[in-house]
Amino acid sequence: MDSKLFTPFQLGPLTLRNRTIRSAAFESMGKDFGPTQKLKDYHVSVARGGVGMTTLAYASINRSGVSFNSQLWLRDEIIPALKDITDAIHREGAAAAIQIGHCGNMTHWSTAGSFPVSASNGFNLYSPTFHRRMSHAEIAETAKDFGRAVKTAHEAGFDSVEVHAGHGYLISQFLSPWTNRRRDSYGGSLTNRMRFMQECLTEVLEEAAKLKMAVVVKHNMEDGFKGGIEVPESIEIAREIERLGVHGLVLSSGFVSRAPMAVMRGRIPTKTMGYYMGWNEWLQKIVVSLFGQWMIKQYDFEECFFLENAKKFREALKMPLIYVGGLVSREGIERVLGEGFELVQMARALINDPAFVNKMREGDLTTRSGCDHRDYCIARMYSRDMQCCHNCTEAIPDRLWRELKKIK
Numbered sequence: 311m312d313s314k315l316f317t318p319f320q321l322g323p324l325t326l327r328n329r330t331i332r333s334a335a336f337e338s339m340g341k342d343f344g345p346t347q348k349l350k351d352y353h354v355s356v357a358r359g360g361v362g363m364t365t366l367a368y369a370s371i372n373r374s375g376v377s378f379n380s381q382l383w384l385r386d387e388i389i390p391a392l393k394d395i396t397d398a399i400h401r402e403g404a405a406a407a408i409q410i411g412h413c414g415n416m417t418h419w420s421t422a423g424s425f426p427v428s429a430s431n432g433f434n435l436y437s438p439t440f441h442r443r444m445s446h447a448e449i450a451e452t453a454k455d456f457g458r459a460v461k462t463a464h465e466a467g468f469d470s471v472e473v474h475a476g477h478g479y480l481i482s483q484f485l486s487p488w489t490n491r492r493r494d495s496y497g498g499s500l501t502n503r504m505r506f507m508q509e510c511l512t513e514v515l516e517e518a519a520k521l522k523m524a525v526v527v528k529h530n531m532e533d534g535f536k537g538g539i540e541v542p543e544s545i546e547i548a549r550e551i552e553r554l555g556v557h558g559l560v561l562s563s564g565f566v567s568r569a570p571m572a573v574m575r576g577r578i579p580t581k582t583m584g585y586y587m588g589w590n591e592w593l594q595k596i597v598v599s600l601f602g603q604w605m606i607k608q609y610d611f612e613e614c615f616f617l618e619n620a621k622k623f624r625e626a627l628k629m630p631l632i633y634v635g636g637l638v639s640r641e642g643i644e645r646v647l648g649e650g651f652e653l654v655q656m657a658r659a660l661i662n663d664p665a666f667v668n669k670m671r672e673g674d675l676t677t678r679s680g681c682d683h684r685d686y687c688i689a690r691m692y693s694r695d696m697q698c699c700h701n702c703t704e705a706i707p708d709r710l711w712r713e714l715k716k717i718k
């Protein structure tokens with residue numbers, strides 16, 4: 311088959327062995343904000359499964375940005391344990407990336423150890439928590455923390471960092487007019503709303519250039535609701551990211567505190583989600599179990615669900631673009647690569663089957679992953695380790711299966 315899928319790609323200073331990346335998808339496998347053997351085993355299995363690069367999800371650049379105890383907080387103390395993981399990934403022939411970000415108003419006092427911060431004051435029903443507006447001194451310090459995180463990631467053996475600038479996390483909270491109601495130089499016009507992102511990326515790129523690391527940004531093509539960022543404005547932001555010299559842009563969408571399933575598409579099994587929540591979150595557990603399906607907007611899933619929007623960015627930009635969203639088959643991947651995207655990311659296909667890339671290499675155009683988008687992995691990830699319902703190491707109760715089987 312004449313395809314670029316299994317050809318190498320030069321992502322800034324980094325050569326990838328093929329065009330596939332395991333996207334940042336929160337594993338929820340950390341402990342005390344550090345890595346575990348389980349996290350290592352999962353990423354090593356993905357690397358062994360043939361992927362070009364695997365991305366550890368969602369590491370916070372400082373303590374105030376953490377929203378789960380099972381999340382990574384990138385700091386010196388965990389460098390040896392991370393190095394053990396990156397060494398093992400490299401031994402399998404894959405590159406290693408880490409997604410870095412700050413959860414902003416998605417944090418909670420209990421995890422972040424301080425009052426949650428954001429672009430503006432407010433209340434985030436999703437967390438749920440009040441949050442306060444960041445001062446200029448805090449903004450400058452946070453941008454510096456992004457730079458420091460790159461240095462830490464390098465010491466831990468990562469080849470690349472992916473800056474999380476989408477999905478309603480801190481950078482996205484500054485970009486989006488829905489969460490940014492500031493009237494100073496960081497709010498109002500798009501130029502002002504982009505300023506925090508520019509400052510963070512400047513720190514990241516400066517540090518990465520010294521260390522010869524690749525820098526990728528995960529960006530929202532749209533927030534997914536009226537009053538959020540829409541495609542034309544998002545293209546302007548992407549142009550700025552290109553101008554700054556970022557090596558690759560991941561095109562995503564959705565806003566976790568408003569439209570979480572706009573990120574992943576499909577129907578989240580809310581009873582399952584409530585079932586796994588602990589009784590320490592009893593109110594959320596009851597509310598999610600009883601009313602979740604009405605509270606969380608559901609979407610139909612279709613393969614390559616972001617492709618039509620992503621093509622608008624392909625037309626507007628010259629930089630390498632990384633497609634993510636609904637890739638579960640070789641055919642879908644070939645379609646995306648055929649549209650001029652340099653790389654593809656997958657989350658759920660590789661949660662279901664870490665060896666999917668090798669299976670595509672050995673198979674033909676009809677090769678598919680076994681993921682059928684029942685989205686158990688998402689429902690579970692909020693309270694337990696991320697696992698697919700089709701190969702879960704724990705028995706899944708019958709009443710959860712009844713809900714999962716209804717999801718088409």
Ligand SMILES: Cc1cc2nc3c(=O)[nH]c(=O)nc-3n(C[C@H](O)[C@H](O)[C@H](O)COP(=O)(O)O)c2cc1C
Nearest residue numbers: 333334335336367368574635636656657658687688
């Ligand atoms: C269990 C799970 C956890 C996720 N966590 C993150 C995350 O930490 N950071 C992020 O940028 N995206 C996250 N995502 C979104 C994925 O990276 C990806 O953008 C989305 O799932 C669409 O890709 P897919 O159709 O291949 O799953 C998560 C997705 C899943 C399924």
